Amino acid sequence: MGKRIVVVGSSFAGLTAAVEIKGKLGAEHEVVVVSRTDEFLFNPSLIWVPFGLREKEEITFPVRPIFEKKGIAFRHAPATALDLEGRKVVTPEGAEPYDYLVIATGPKLDYAAISGLGPRGGHSQSIMNWEDAELCRTAFEQLVAKPGPVIVGAVQGASCFGAGYEFLFNLAYQLDKRGLKQKAPITFVTAEPFLAHFGIGGFGSGTPMTEYFFKKLGIEAVTNASVEELVPGELRLADGRALPFAFAMLVPAFLGVDAVRARQDICTPAGFVKVDGHYRTAAHPEVFAAGVAVAMSAPDKTTVPCGVPKTGYLSEEMAKVVAHNVVASIRGERLVELPPASIDAKCVLDAGNxxxxxxxxxxxxxxxxxxxxxxxEAHWAKLAFEKYFLATRKRGRV
Ligand SMILES: Cc1cc2nc3c(=O)[nH]c(=O)nc-3n(C[C@H](O)[C@H](O)[C@H](O)COP(=O)(O)OP(=O)(O)OC[C@H]3O[C@@H](n4cnc5c(N)ncnc54)[C@H](O)[C@@H]3O)c2cc1C
Incomplete structure (x- = not known):
């Protein structure tokens, strides 16, 4: 009898998992995607949005046509609860029953953890989604009109450090281009114990290389930073230091999304899904997870908590393993084991030019x-990859 596979989320992990599963299983089995959004956003390009270098239509595309072409049903609705006992995903439009479930819901941005953090009701900017990046564009224009001290960084518990560094270097490049380097001195404030730790204990010769860039660009660094609060024009650290700012962009910590975090039987307290090397949960072997939704332990203990970053490439690779294992489970074949720590790493850190x-x-x-x-060549590689990624994924090629 045909099985019903429900994938929650339609981004790097969800799109890849759904397309791969359907491609392997064919018409006999049903694949359904439930997603809060019906657009794919290539979020690595959000670092350029505040500088007017990307518009929404350049870095997004609708997912429904891709799913329809592949014979995958698409429900544009948020999952409000996971009924794992009843094997149903609950949405405001009704429940989606499943035989196998793939959780690929990414993060919830935890601005609430720090008083005054974030662009809505707070005093710092963010580039974690389209709406925040657009607000950041307005704030950057105001900075250009009235320059002053700048803070960029990643708060305690943050994991998306790469985006913080990319935004930092792009901002430095844009300010320099406008002759504002002296009038808008930059301080990088990070929970990391040293520069280019990235929440993974460092990466090759990344630390001396980053320290060299900081020196060359005149950027001050505050490491081991724990942000107490932000008030208008001032960031206050837990050690009592106060840093003035005219513009601040801070990467927040991530949580699992509410519907997933509510299932503490399969999650960490922060709401990330605990999986084995097959990306399966222990309590419900028919439930898999991929991408940012997956819990990963930090490889080292840092003075200030740092999360482990989960990149787009890592998310897609996890989704491919999940697809293989869902199909293997249905066919009674051997499951493959490839924990995230063992997946290869591929990333480009852009710095403007x-x-x-x-x-x-x-x-x-x-x-x-x-x-x-x-x-x-790294900058050109990022531009070329953006074009390649959008062109292939728009056609449903993963
Ligand atoms: C500014 C920025 C720059 C980055 N740069 C890079 C980079 O250069 N290279 C790189 O490799 N990675 C980069 N990343 C990281 C990369 O974007 C993530 O690894 C990737 O988005 C993770 O994919 P995901 O599918 O796990 O989660 P997400 O992309 O967050 O997608 C989550 C999906 O779940 C859906 N969803 C959420 N909640 C629900 C719900 N309750 N019900 C239904 N659907 C739901 C969402 O609508 C979405 O479709 C960057 C991230 C940011 C924010």
């Missing part, structure tokens, strides 16, 4: 190799 290509055989230590290639 230059950057760093980063690649390693393992996402986490121990690694046999970790290469960092700095130079303008």
């Amino acid at each position: 230059t950057g760093i290509i980063m690649t390693a055989d393992h996402f986490l230590e121990p690694r046999k190799h970790a290469w960092l290639i700095p130079g303008p």
Whole structure:
């Protein structure tokens, strides 16, 4: 009898898992995607939005046509609860029953953890989604009109450090281009114990390379930073220091989304799904997870808590393993085991007109190799990858 597979989420992890599962199983089994949004946003390009370098239509595309073409049903609705006992995903439009469930819901942004954090009701900017990046554009225009001290960084518990560094270097480049380097001095405030720790204990020669860039660009660094609160024009650290700012962009900590976090039987307290090397939950072996929704332990203990970043490439690779294992479970075949720490790493850190290509055989230590290639070719590689990614995913090629 045909099985029904429900995938919650339609981004890097969800789109990949759904397309791969349907491609392997064909018409005999039903694949349904339930997603809060019906658009795919290539969020690595959000770092350019505040500088007017990208418009929404350039970095988003509708997902419904892709799913329809592939014979995948699409429900544009948020999952409000996961009824794992009844094997149903609850949405305001009704319940979606499943035989196998893939959770690919990404993060919830935890602005509420710090008083005054975030662009809505707070005093800092963010680039974590389209709406926040657009607000950040207005704030950047105000900074250009009336320059002053700038703070960029990632607060305690944050995991998306790469976006913080990319925004930092792009901002430095844009301010320099406008002759505002002296009038808008930048301080980078981060929970990391040292620069380019990234929440993963560092990456090859990334730390000396980043320290060199900071020196060259005149950027001050505050590491081991624990942000107490933000009030208008001032960031207050837990150690009593107060840093003035005319503009601040801070990456928040992530939580699991509400419907997932409510299921503490399969989650960490923060709401990330605990899975084995097959990406299966222990309590419900028919429930899998991929992408940012997956819980990953930090490889080292830091003075100030840092989360483990889960990149787009890592999210897609996890989704491919999940797809294989869902299909193997249905067919009674062997499941593959590839924990996230063992997946290879591929990333480009953009810096405006230059950057760093980063690649390693393992996402986490121990690694046999970790290469960092700095130079303008990294910036061009990021631009080329953006075009390649959007062109292929728009056609449903994962
Ligand atoms: C500014 C920025 C820059 C980045 N740069 C890079 C980069 O250069 N390279 C890189 O590799 N990675 C980068 N990343 C990280 C990358 O974007 C993430 O790894 C990736 O988005 C994770 O994919 P995901 O599918 O797990 O989650 P997400 O992309 O967050 O997608 C979650 C999906 O779940 C849906 N959803 C959420 N809640 C519900 C619900 N309750 N019900 C139904 N659907 C729901 C959402 O609508 C969405 O479709 C960057 C991230 C940001 C924010």
